[in-house]
Every structure is written in structure tokens, then in C-alpha cells.
Amino acid sequence: MKHMTLPDSVMTAPPLLTVENLSVTFRTDSGPLPALDGISLSIRPGETVAVVGESGSGKSVLSLAVMGLLPPTAELTASGLIFDGEDLQAMSKRTRRDLRGRDMAMIFQEPSTALNPVQRIGDQLIEAIRLHEDIPTPKARARAIEALAATGIPSPELRVRAYPHELSGGMRQRALIAMALIHRPRLLIADEPTTALDVTVQAQILDLIRDLARDNGTATLFITHDMGVVAEMADRVAVLYAGRMVETASASDLFESPEHPYTLGLLGSMPQLNQRGAAMLPIAGTVPDLRQMPPGCHFHPRCPFADHRCATQRPDLRPLAGNRRSACHYAPLLETLETRA
Amino acid sequence: MTDATYTGSGSRTWRRLRRNPMVTIALGVLILIALAAIFAPWLTSFDPYETALRQRLKPPSAEHLLGTDSQGRDLLTRLLYGARTTLLIGCAGTAFGALLGGAIGLCAAFYRRLDGVFMRVIDVFLSFPSILFGLSLAAILGPGLDSLIIAVGLSVMPGIARISRGAALSVMAQDYMDSGRSIGLPDRSLLGRYLLANAYPPILTYTTLAFGDAVLLAATLGFLGLGLQPPTAELGSIAAEGRSFLFIAPHVSTAASILIFVIVLSFNLLGDALRDAGDRRAS
């Protein structure tokens, strides 16, 4: 298991990316839409941090904010957005653009929309290479073939001539990974990269991302809604709910004992953790409308443990034993709630 | 997973429309012209047909606000009655074309077996320039209000059929069509309550744009002498009559042309605004 065998050097290395108190609000026709509220997180080189959440959690906004790809209607504030010791907020647009694709790269959920449909795969790769490196085309072509081969695409020297629609979904995602990793980025952001894929192909792609990240020492920000994928990929986990981080812990700690009711609810919603045939443990209600956020803890209307305090007082993300944090007034849950009950 | 919540397209389209000043202006102008045309007999004391040869080609004056034409008739009166005819041909023609084209488009999308035949026929229609098409039809059908309406209707029909088919095809791809079928609904319910109810906005938009074309075509036919026969007032034929006296009495042709221009422009502005408002990507 990967997160148990992470070398100590990784755990003590200075973070590659530090996000501090990041908030993002969208201006819309019907008023401001707060998408992220005070998110802090850091990733060390070689580490995989999973960001888990459902729709409206803001997980995709987080990835776009880090990449600097937020639409102009978004307003970003942060007390720190540091990549490799440099302040991303203070950077010129130009520098930021140079960073993208070279030092930080992204893969998306739907590979077919992230590739240009009227350009051959090889040409898109060559373009990506020559964007950041001044090398002649034949040399770039060789690099492109090499990169495709590294992602396990069979007969890459033929595939470079293919158009995206001529490839299967899994092959397209491999091509996209090849493109993202072509400059050996320090940070890879994977936004639901396997959600659109079949389960046997998902397993292959997860392996591929993990292996390539390990071989290159790439830090990975892995965005997903699937706790199973989290368990498979993550060293550390951050759980997002309605724009706020509700829990963060190492993957082993999180799955050993979740310390936020929402995390618990997400796990309880997985059929594997329920007795066969018995009713599953769902989370009541639905994700709240971001424009009409409940006061206090955002999760309290759906939380079975919620009381008056949760409805009025916003819980801080506070540290618990063993380098983890939870934004629940009643964490650690077992100790506090058993005595309360 | 999308975070955006969908708020009804209808209400949003309407909100956007009201915010657009062009819409207010265009709609106001059209309503004004339509009302003036409808109530022409009450607005003017002149007879549109009685000739007064001594009053020929008088420039605008206090008595004749827009002057008189070559037969000495009050030009403003002629224009009001002319707008009546032209708008009638344009509107009835468009309505006829929209009903026929809409039906063809929806059926082509719903019964895929008809699609090939229907659309080839439409392609043939579309391959003639609509002016030429209207001209030949008007020539074949002979003079008369009905034949003009049919000619105008048949020339706007192919475009509307095309748009309807496209709109209907994208609705047909929606799961709710299958959902309607799966509860056992008969075809007529599916065509009406499901297909038409969801496909109509772009058809309506296009039809508004087609009004402009139809009015222009009606006026063109009149101008070329294929419209209603004199002395019936019609904007196109008024402009054509004035052409012979362009140098001694430019006001006749000019006034008629400006009126045609204003009507067509207003319809086009309205159609464009409707289209922009319906397009959710443009915000």
C-alpha cells in the first residue's frame, strides 16, 4: 500500500503547493455565489492528496483556482497561494501561463472535450511540447511517441496520426495523461479523471497515474466523489462540503475512523459498508443551494447528530490527535457522542 | 456533476427581452404601424381610390402631410391602406408557411422514415432563391390575395421546416420523449405535449425573422407588378408607381420605401433579440 510506504523524506519535505484560506465567489445574475470558503491545504512533492466531495462542494473550483483557470466572473481571495516558494497571486498572467502545462498540468473528467477534435493526437502533443521547449518537430514527434508509449497506448507510432474520435475513451484519457505529463510537471491535478470510464479501464488509468506520479516524483491533487478511488489513490484526504473543508487526515486515519459526520455519511452511503439487503445508511436531504447556505455548520440540516449549537455556531477546522483536523463541534465523534447519548 | 441550477428558460428569456431597449422600440413601432393600418379609415378623411388629377404629385403640405401621388390621391392614406395589404399578405403568408413548415419539420423528426423524403423536397425548395420562387409562384397562380399569400407562405416555409426539424431532433434526443413513450402515450400526445411544447421556442424566433422576409417579398411582388392589381393600395406597387416620377416627385417612392424598410427592420430586430435571449450561452 502506497501511503504506508511513502519515504520519510516526502513527509518532511517542504510543501510544493500551499493554499491558505482560499475563498472563491462567483458573480451571477442572481447574486454572489460563494463556491469556496476558507480552504487551506498543502501538497508535498510525490504526495497524492485526494479532495472528496459531491456536487456543489467546490472541488472542481479548487482545481481551477490552483491552475489559474477560473472564469472572469470569479473573485478569488487567499492569504496564501504558494507554488514552489513563489506567490501565484503576485505572478503576471504571462508567468502563470508558462507555469501551466510545464510545472503544473491538469487532466479532466471528459477527455473528449479536453482534446481538439480536428487535430491529430500527435500534432496536439507536439504543440504541447513546443509550447514550452524549443526543439525541432521531428524530435518533438519522437518525444510524443515516447510519451504515448509510456501511458501504455499500443502501437503509439500509429496512434499519433489518429484523431481523438478514432480512439476509445480509455485511450483518449491516456493520450490526455501523456499530454499532461509531457513536461514532467511538479504538480498534476486530476479532476475526476476516471468517472466517465468503465470500471476495468478505470483500474488501468488509476494504476497509470499512480505509477507515473511515483516515477516522476509528481505531486498529485486528485479530485473525486468516490471514496473507493480515494482509498486506492490517496496519501492524504480533504473532504469538502458546500465550499468548506470539513475534515482532513491521512487516508489510513480517515478510513480507520472518520471524524466528521459528513465523511461518515459518505462512507455509510457506500453499499460495501452496509449489510447486504438491509437499508443503506443514506445522508438525509440534499446538498444545499450555495446561495442559501444554512447558518452555523453547513452540514447541520442533514446531520443526525446536529443540535442547537450546530445550527448557530460555525465549527472551526480544529486539530485532533494524530495530525488530522475536523470541523465538527463533536469530534472525536465516538468519545464525545457516546457519552452524550 | 454540474453546480449550475437550471431556472426555467421561459421566464429568463422574457427577463432578458424586457431588458433590451431595441425590443421595446421595434415592438412599439410595429404595433403603431399595425394599429394605424387597421384603423386607417378612421385616421384619415381621404379616400384611397378617388383620383384628383389636378392635385397630382403635390409635395407635403398641411393638407396632405406626405403630399399626393400621380393620381392626386393623399399619399399618407395610400400608405396606410397599402401597409394594410402588405402586412396582411406578410402575416397570413408567414402563418401559412409556419404551420406547414412546422408540421413538416416536426413530422420529419418524429417519423424518421419520412425524414429523407421530406427533407429532399425541402432541399429542392431551398435551392431556388425565394424571390424567384415567389415570382414564379405568383405568375403561375395568377393575381389575387390568396395566391399572393400562398406564394409568400411557400417561400418562407422551407426555412421554417428546416429549423423546426433541427429543434425537434434535439428534443427527440431527450430522455423524456422515451419516458412519454414508455408510459404508453399515443403519437399525437407525444407530438404535441412533448415534442412541440419543447421545440417551439427556436421555431417561434425564426418565424419572427421570417415575417420580415415575407413582408419584403410581398412588397417586391407588388413592386414588380405581380401583386394585387391597381388601384389596390400596396406598399410595393406604390413605390413602383412613384418610380416614374422619381426626379420631379421623389417623396412618393421614398415614403413607401422607408415604410417597408422600417417594418422589415423592426421584425428583424425583434427576431434577433428573441434569438439572443433564447440562447443561454449569451448572457
Add this chain to the structure above:
Amino acid sequence: MTLLTLRDVTRDFHLRGGVLGRRRTLRALDGIDLVLHPGETLALVGESGCGKSTLGRIVAGLLPATSGELLVEGKPALKGKARARQIQVVFQDPFGSLNPRMSVGDLIAEPALLHGLVERRDVGRRVAETLTLVGLRPALAERYPHELSGGQRQRVAIARALAAEPRLIVCDEAVSALDVSVQAQIANLLQDIQRRTGVSLLFISHGLSLVRHISHRVAVMYLGRIVEEGPTEQVFDHPRHPYTRALISATPEPLPGTTGPGAALSGEVPSPLALPSGCAFRTRCPHATAQCAASVPPLSGPEHAVACWHTDTLPPHAGRHTEPTPRMAAALDLYRRAAARRQDLTEETLT
């Protein structure tokens, strides 16, 4: 008495490549035999292109079969409205499957009125009852689909299916598009409705975990054929087809350290336009031999059937079991009790 019987059902699609391209035939379903009993949940699982949705549409009467027999309660399946009375569908995308121009009340009233199951003057009461059955407030009848959340919409879709009082509901990926927490709600609802009304479910899904939880029997499909079929527990605990095994191993489990040794299968599903000879799975199968290329293995076995030439010589496979850690189990238990208490409270305040 079986509710639904499929005998040798085959479906071809004819494709034309370009204007002058030759016509090609895609065999989406090939010789499907299947039975479904009253009150039972049968799951159809498989990856994209396996034909599970095509099969669901054929069962629902939305698509004709090219050949084969479809029996409902022993008699040849009826068509159109009469079939709809027996078999209803819940679609995957709750944002696309409800007519946006109709109110929730109209959507639910429509099938009940169409099939003459309720008098027009009683329809309001019937709509309210059906909404309550799917866990929605009757006041929602006035709303339009776009005003509802994904989960609420899917409940409306289920209510609409129930309003025709069918014997069978085809759930075509009915929970796949929903948020994880809402998936569990809808799965619970389907089970609850089955207990109350005795309706059968044909549960079509690409994911295994939920199938394992709610279905009585499973049929695993690959490229238009059923490769394994049997009682859910047997199929998951003792999978006999290499493809079923691969699917089980590839499903990520929500506990670290349970992953198998890397990806279970190489390659991807071949194009259905160019099917391999013999067993369609052989190109990805680690156990394939010359025999697999030569002929198609038949689906055989009494209760737990499998279509594989080598099933008896495969190494044993115990399936996968995910046990929560003791602390997590205790926390989940705490959550379950609190949720149950909370529900009692709300039900008391409602009545």
C-alpha cells in the same frame, strides 16, 4: 410463474459509414435467455457496449428485438400502451427524463389517467399518495422539474413509473447520475417500494457495489451476451467467469489496502463492429486458449450459469469482502442509531 421470459433475443443495428459507405451490422444482443420472477430484483451489469441498456429498452418495448421471444406472464409481450401498463422505465438522467413543460403533478397524473387507473376527480389525491410513497411532500405537485434537485427529480421519475401500477420497472442506470449520498436514498426507496408493492425490478448498472447490495440475481453481460448469471451472493462470492472476476477486482473498495495486484484486465472492450471469433472475451482473458477462439462457450449451469470453456480449471476466487475497521463500524453504528432516532422524531412531528 415467471413474470418475464426472454428466449434467444437478438438485436442488430444497421450502420452506414458515410454517404457511400457500405452497410454494416452491429450485433448488440446475441441470443439472450433470461427469466425474471415476480417481486424479484434482477441486475444486468457490464461495461459500456455490453448491450445492457439495449436489453432494457427491448424489455420496455421502446425498441423491437430483431429476433427471439419475449413473454410476459407466459404470453407473448403486448405492444404500445398495453405493454406500458405492465412494464415501466426509470431513466438514468433525472435532468433529461422529465418533460420540462409539465408540472410534477401532471407528470404523475399522466400515466394514471392514460391507463384509466383513476377517475379525473380523484387524480389529485392519487398524485399526493404517490408522492408520499416516494418520500416527497404532496405540495411538490405544483412545482416544475427544473425547480427540483437531482434526487427529487429521480423520485418523481419513480413516482411516474409507479403511477401506471406496473408489474416490472426497468431501472436503466437509475442512480448513476446522482450524488453518492443521494444514490443510497434512491436505492433504499426502490427496495422499500418493492417490499410494499411487490413490483419486480430490472436493475441495469455499470457499477457492481450497489447491485451486490440490492439485487437478488445478477446477469453479467459482455459484448451482447450473458457470460454469467446466478444468485447475487453466489456470483459475488464465487465468481466463475474471468470477466466477472475482473469486474469484482477492479471495483475500488472504500478501505485502503484492499486493492488487488494492479489492474485486473489489460486492454479495452473491442468494437462490437469487429467481434472476436469464439468467446468475445478471449482477447482480454488471461486464461484464453485455442478453444476459446474456435467456438462460443454456451451459458450453462443449473442455477449459477456461466459461459466459459475453462471455468472448472480456473484458480479459486473468493470474491472480495470489505469489512469496516472496528472504530469505523462503531461510528457507523452510532450514525445509524442517530439517523433512526432523527427519523422517528420527524415522523412524529409530521403526524
